Structure formats: C-alpha cells, structure tokens
Amino acid sequence: MNFIYKITKRSSTLLALLLIVLLTLCGSTYGQDNHTIAVMGAFSEELSWIKSQVEQPEEQQVMGYNLTTGTVANNDIVLALTGVGKVNAAIVTTLIIEHFQIDGIIFSGVAGGINPDLLPGDIVIGKTTIQHDLGKITPSGIDHFGVRSPFTGVRNPVFFPADSALLNLARVVANQIGLEKIQTSVGLSTPRIIVGTIATGDAFITSTPKKGELRESIKADAVEMEGAAVAQVCYQFDVPCLIIRALSDKSDENAMDDFERFYSIAAKNANRVVLEIIRNL
Ligand code: ADE
Numbered sequence: 001m002n003f004i005y006k007i008t009k010r011s012s013t014l015l016a017l018l019l020i021v022l023l024t025l026c027g028s029t030y031g032q033d034n035h036t037i038a039v040m041g042a043f044s045e046e047l048s049w050i051k052s053q054v055e056q057p058e059e060q061q062v063m064g065y066n067l068t069t070g071t072v073a074n075n076d077i078v079l080a081l082t083g084v085g086k087v088n089a090a091i092v093t094t095l096i097i098e099h100f101q102i103d104g105i106i107f108s109g110v111a112g113g114i115n116p117d118l119l120p121g122d123i124v125i126g127k128t129t130i131q132h133d134l135g136k137i138t139p140s141g142i143d144h145f146g147v148r149s150p151f152t153g154v155r156n157p158v159f160f161p162a163d164s165a166l167l168n169l170a171r172v173v174a175n176q177i178g179l180e181k182i183q184t185s186v187g188l189s190t191p192r193i194i195v196g197t198i199a200t201g202d203a204f205i206t207s208t209p210k211k212g213e214l215r216e217s218i219k220a221d222a223v224e225m226e227g228a229a230v231a232q233v234c235y236q237f238d239v240p241c242l243i244i245r246a247l248s249d250k251s252d253e254n255a256m257d258d259f260e261r262f263y264s265i266a267a268k269n270a271n272r273v274v275l276e277i278i279r280n281l
Helices: 002-027 045-053 086-099 164-176 208-218 227-237 255-279
Strands: 036-041 055-062 065-072 075-081 104-113 123-131 135-138 141-144 159-161 182-184 187-189 193-200 222-224 241-249
Touching: 036 045, 036 086, 036 255, 045 075, 045 104, 045 255, 055 086, 065 086, 065 255, 075 086, 086 104, 086 227, 104 227, 104 255, 123 164, 123 227, 123 255, 141 208, 159 227, 164 193, 164 241, 164 255, 193 208, 193 227, 222 241, 227 241, 241 255
Parallel strands: 036 075, 036 104, 104 241, 123 193, 193 222
Antiparallel strands: 055 065, 065 075, 104 222, 123 159, 123 241, 135 141, 182 187
C-alpha cells in the first residue's frame, strides 16, 4: 500500500512538473487562453472596421488620449489612435505599454507600395521594419544605423524583427482569409498577402526615384510613417510587436489620388487580417 502511494505521489509530481513546463512554453507562444492586445492605427479609418467588431466597447482616456477597450474572442483589446508620423506613434506606444499589461501590439494601417509586383489593396505583413530616414547622410545616400537605448546602452538593430509567434500566426491567417476584390489599374484584383519589409519615415512618398531608392537600398516592400517607430519602442520595452499594412497607393506621382481612392478598403482589409489573428491567438 505504502509502495503504491509512493509511486502515485512520484507520478503526480512528475505530471505537475510537466504541466509547468508546458504552460511556460505555451505562454511564450500565445498558447494561453486570454491575452491583452493593443491594436494601433494612425487615423480613425485605420481602426474603424475593427472597432465595429469589438465586444463591450468602452471609451477611456490616458493622459488626454482617447482609447477604446473591449474584447474580441475572449481577448482584451485596446484600440489606440496614434496620429501620423514616428513621434506620434512612439508617444502612444509608450503610453499604452506603461498603462496596460500588454501581451502584444499590432499596428494596422495603410502604406505606399515599393515592391513593383504589388498593387493597391495588397497586404504586407512586416517580417522586419526599418526607419528609412534614420542614419548618416553621405554623398552616396544614407548609411542606416540603430540608436542606443539610453537605459541599457544597447544599440538597436537597423531592421526590427517582428515577434515570431505573432508573425507565424499572421502567416497561417493569410492562407485562410478571403479578402474583397478591388478594382485597380489592371482590373478586378484579389488582394495578395505577402510577408516582407516595411520602411518607415516622416514623409509621405510621392516620387518614383525615392521609391526606387527604397527598393534598391533596403529591399522595402512598403513604406509608411509609423511602423518602425512602434517597433523601436516595443523592442526597447520588450513587448511583442507586428506591423500589418495594406497598400493604398504605389508611392509614385499618383500616390495622393490613389490614396484617396483606396485608403478606406485597404484599411479595412488590414483590420480584417488583424482581427483574424486575434481570434486565433
Ligand atoms: N501611407 C500610405 N501611403 C504612403 C506613402 N506613399 N508614403 C508614406 N506613407 C504612406
């Protein structure tokens, strides 16, 4: 009897240990039941569709900034508008990280296309993001560098990597989701979703030469004005981050007109991918 008791006790200790290891592993790969995810966008249309899908939405203010909290598929959601540009994006990212216990940040928005194969409506999931306007300007162009965290002294990378668990989930979702067709210059096109490089800078690009330079020097697929700033804040505070952008234009001389035509449908498609990721966490 004593022998059986010892065996049972030993197996239950082993079982408990196994459970702890499993839970720890799951915790690092979005395997838990419930998460708190912040979804950020630069202007209201970049969050309007996902906002319509949030359950029990509540408005809240943090240091004068309006946020919406609620739930999606049992996950707690914080929706935050950043405003346009890197500084605005960094301010709101920092506020959110400071105020909430956040498991991850996803930026959802529109971008200009740099990869010549992409059309308005296509989606770029940022495997990496880079600040294309951060570095040393030389006669032959810009030498990019990462700046140091004043706290740790550690130099940031030039390319910020996306969180691998969020990126993997985005890849899975990309294969499952059906997006609305869009009427483009080449006819009715079903948006493609690629995983690539997103370049960020404080300028709206409407120039074919600049577009060529961003493609040549950093192999960018899309350009926008907030993503890598959000990624830098997340990197320095060790918060998982993913940037998702749907193309509103091709960053060329027609970019302003295309932007007006496509930003609304592009913003919605980016929101749809983000929502599907959150549903599958
Ligand atoms: N966001 C959408 N289109 C853009 C562009 N062409 N340049 C920078 N940011 C953008």
